[in-house]
Amino acid sequence: MKESFKVAIVGAGPAGISAACKLADNGVTPVVFERGEFPGSKNTSGGVLYGHDLERIIPDFTDRKCPVERNIVESRVWYLNKNGGYSLSYRDTVFQNNCRHNVFTIGRAKFDRWYAGQASRKGAIVVCGTVITDLLRDKNGKVTGVRTDRPDGDFDADVVLLADGINSPLAAKTGFRPEPSPEHVALAVKEVIELPENVIEERFNVEPQNGVTIDILGDITCGMNGVAVIYTNRKSLSLCIGANLADFSTNRIKPYEMMETFKEHPMVAPLIKGGKSIEYMAHWLAEGGYDHIPELCGDGYLIAGDSAMLFNALHREGSNLAMISGAFAAEAILEARENKDFSKQSLNGYVRRLENSFILKDLKKYRRFNMFLQKHREIFTTLPEGFSFAAREMLTVDGVPKKEKQKIIWRNLRKNHSLTDLLCLCWDALRSV
Ligand SMILES: Cc1cc2nc3c(=O)[nH]c(=O)nc-3n(C[C@H](O)[C@H](O)[C@H](O)COP(=O)(O)OP(=O)(O)OC[C@H]3O[C@@H](n4cnc5c(N)ncnc54)[C@H](O)[C@@H]3O)c2cc1C
Numbered sequence: 001m002k003e004s005f006k007v008a009i010v011g012a013g014p015a016g017i018s019a020a021c022k023l024a025d026n027g028v029t030p031v032v033f034e035r036g037e038f039p040g041s042k043n044t045s046g047g048v049l050y051g052h053d054l055e056r057i058i059p060d061f062t063d064r065k066c067p068v069e070r071n072i073v074e075s076r077v078w079y080l081n082k083n084g085g086y087s088l089s090y091r092d093t094v095f096q097n098n099c100r101h102n103v104f105t106i107g108r109a110k111f112d113r114w115y116a117g118q119a120s121r122k123g124a125i126v127v128c129g130t131v132i133t134d135l136l137r138d139k140n141g142k143v144t145g146v147r148t149d150r151p152d153g154d155f156d157a158d159v160v161l162l163a164d165g166i167n168s169p170l171a172a173k174t175g176f177r178p179e180p181s182p183e184h185v186a187l188a189v190k191e192v193i194e195l196p197e198n199v200i201e202e203r204f205n206v207e208p209q210n211g212v213t214i215d216i217l218g219d220i221t222c223g224m225n226g227v228a229v230i231y232t233n234r235k236s237l238s239l240c241i242g243a244n245l246a247d248f249s250t251n252r253i254k255p256y257e258m259m260e261t262f263k264e265h266p267m268v269a270p271l272i273k274g275g276k277s278i279e280y281m282a283h284w285l286a287e288g289g290y291d292h293i294p295e296l297c298g299d300g301y302l303i304a305g306d307s308a309m310l311f312n313a314l315h316r317e318g319s320n321l322a323m324i325s326g327a328f329a330a331e332a333i334l335e336a337r338e339n340k341d342f343s344k345q346s347l348n349g350y351v352r353r354l355e356n357s358f359i360l361k362d363l364k365k366y367r368r369f370n371m372f373l374q375k376h377r378e379i380f381t382t383l384p385e386g387f388s389f390a391a392r393e394m395l396t397v398d399g400v401p402k403k404e405k406q407k408i409i410w411r412n413l414r415k416n417h418s419l420t421d422l423l424c425l426c427w428d429a430l431r432s433v
Contacts, residue, residue: 007031007333008146008157010132010170012039015305015322015329016163017115017124018057022330024122028337031155032116032124033148035131040112043165043283047105047231047238048072048213053320057327058118067114069105069233070211071095074204078267080218081384085267086391096210105211105231105238107192135160135174135301142343143300159300159342161329163322166286166306176303177294182249183374184288184309186226188242189255191263192279193272197235203271204232215316218384220262222253225373225380228262229316230271237272239263242285244374255282285318286311290367296354297347302329310359314366314433321359328353365433372432376425382416389413 007023009016012034023030036042047069054061062068074091095102116126136145136154145156164170166185171177197208204212211232220228226243241255241262248255262268288309296303304310305322312321332350336342354360373379390409394402413422 006158006337007161008033008155008159009161009163010146011162011164011168011305011307012036012116012126012128013043013112013163013165013305013322014115014319015307015326016161017112017119017126018323018326019161019163019304019330019333020119020124020126020326021057021122022327023333024119024124026330026334028334030124030161031157032119032126033130033132033146033155034116034126034128037129038113039116039126039128040109043108043112047107047233048103048316048319049106049111050103050317050320052102053323057323058115064118065114067106067110069107070206070209072103072105072213073206073210074212076212076214078214078216078218079384079387080216080220080265080267081388082219083266084388085218085384086387087267096207103213105213105233107233132164132170134170137300141299143298159302159333159336159347161326161333162301162303162307163305163326163329164307166284166309166311168307171294171303171307176298176301177307177309180284180286180288180292180309182246183244184286184292184370185245186242186285186287186313187245187248187255187282188240188285189259189280189282190238190240191259191277192233192236192238193275194236194278195272195275199274200232200235200237206232209234217379219380220258220265221380222251222258222261223377223381224248224251224253225370225377227313230268236278237275239268239272244287245284285313287313287370289313289370290360290363293360293363296351297329297332298344300342302332302347302350304329310354310363312362312366314369315362317362324357324359325354328357368428368432372428376428378417378421378425386413386416 007030009032012032020030020032073095076089079086131149132146134147135143138144143160147154172179214230216228221243224243224247228241231238286306286309293309304325310321311318329350335349336346389412393405
C-alpha cells in the first residue's frame with residue numbers, strides 16, 4: 001500500500017523530534033519513523049542538555065514536566081594520572097534550582113519519550129518499531145519518500161529529513177554521507193550507577209535537585225585519544241568513557257576493561273562506592289568535526305544532527321546541536337513548501353541558517369581540535385605523570401628549597417619532552433581552540 005505524506009523524518013532523536021515539533025507548530029503533519037520500540041530505547045548520551053536550546057522548541061518545557069534529573073551548578077575538569085590528578089571547578093549560585101539558566105542532566109530513555117510525546121501532542125505522527133531501509137527517488141535522483149521494513153510498504157514524501165544519528169548506515173548506503181572513518185568516530189561506553197539521593201548530595205556537596213558534571217582527561221583512556229565524564233542524576237551517576245575508534249583497534253583495548261579501570265581510579269571509586277550498576281551501553285560519537293560535515297541538503301532531502309556530524313566534542317554539545325539543526329531544517333522545509341519547490345537550491349535556507357548560527361561558527365572555530373589531540377599523544381601518555389610529579393614535588397615539604405624543586409620538575413619533564421615538543425604543544429593547543 002502506498003501512502004502519501006508531505007514530510008518524512010528518519011529518527012526520533014533530538015534532531016528528528018525538534019524538526020517534527022517545528023513543523024507541527026506550523027500546521028504540517030510530519031511522520032517520524034523510529035526503529036526503536038519507543039523513542040529513546042536505542043539512544044544514549046552522557047546526559048547533559050542545555051535549557052536555552054530546548055526552550056527554543058518547547059518554551060514552557062519545565063511546566064510540561066520535562067524529565068530533568070538535576071540542574072548543574074558546578075562543572076569540574078580533572079586531569080588524571082594513575083594515583084590522583086588535578087581538579088579545576090567552577091560553581092555559581094546563578095545556576096541553582098533553575099534548569100532554564102543553563103544545563104541539566106537527563107536520561108535519554110525518559111527524555112526522548114517525553115520529547116516525542118510533545119511532538120505528538122502538537123500533531124506529529126511518530127511511528128516506532130519501523131526501520132527505514134532505503135530512500136525512494138525519481139528518475140532524476142530526487143528523493144521522493146522512504147522505504148520501510150513494514151509489510152505495508154513505501155511512504156511518499158515531498159521532502160525527507162535524515163535525523164538518523166551517527167550509527168545509522170542509511171546516509172552512507174544512500175551515498176549522502178560517506179561511512180565515517182574510524183578516525184572520525186569515538187566509541188563510548190556508559191554505565192549508570194544507582195545511589196540514594198542524599199548520598200549523591202553529600203558526595204558532591206550539592207542541595208537537592210542540584211548536581212555536578214566532571215569532564216576527565218589524562219591517562220585514564222590508556223594512552224588513547226579520549227575522555228571520560230561523571231554526571232549526577234537524581235538517584236544515580238552516569239559514567240562514560242570513550243576513545244577514538246581507530247585507537248581502539250590499534251591498541252586492542254576493550255572498552256569495558258577501560259571502564260573497570262576508570263571505576264577503580266582513586267578519585268572515582270569513593271564517588272561510586274556502594275552503588276549498584278543499573279544500565280550499561282555502548283554508542284558511537286560523531287567526531288569528524290567541521291571538515292567532515294557532509295553535503296547538508298540535496299534534491300528532496302536534508303541531513304541534521306549527528307548524521308550530519310554536528311557534534312562539538314570540546315564542549316560536549318551534541319543533543320542541542322541536533323535540536324537546533326532539526327529546527328533549522330524544519331524552517332527551511334516550511335520555506336520550500338511556500339515556494340512548492342523541494343530542490344537542493346530551495347532547501348539551501350537550511351545551510352544558511354546553520355552557517356549564521358553558533359553551530360557552524362563553533363565547529364569551524366574548533367576544526368583543528370581533534371587533530372590536535374590525535375597529534376599530541378603525550379596528553380594521554382607522559383604528560384599526566386609529568387604534571388603530577390610537579391604537583392607532588394611542590395606540595396611535599398621535605399626541606400628541599402623550592403628553586404631546587406623547580407629544577408627537579410623541569411628535568412623530569414624534559415626526560416620525555418624536548419623544549420621544542422612542549423612549545424609545539426602550547427602553540428597547537430592555542431591554534432586548536
Ligand atoms: C556516551 C555518549 C555521551 C554523550 N553525552 C552527551 C552530552 O552529555 N550532551 C550532549 O549534548 N550530547 C551528548 N552526546 C551526543 C548526543 O547523544 C548526540 O549528539 C545526539 O543524540 C544526536 O541526536 P540525533 O537526533 O542527531 O541522533 P540520535 O540521538 O542518535 O537519534 C537518531 C535516531 O534515529 C533512529 N534511527 C536510526 N536509523 C534509523 C532508521 N534507518 N530507521 C528508523 N530510525 C532510525 C535511532 O534509533 C535514533 O532514535 C553523547 C553521546 C554519547 C554516545
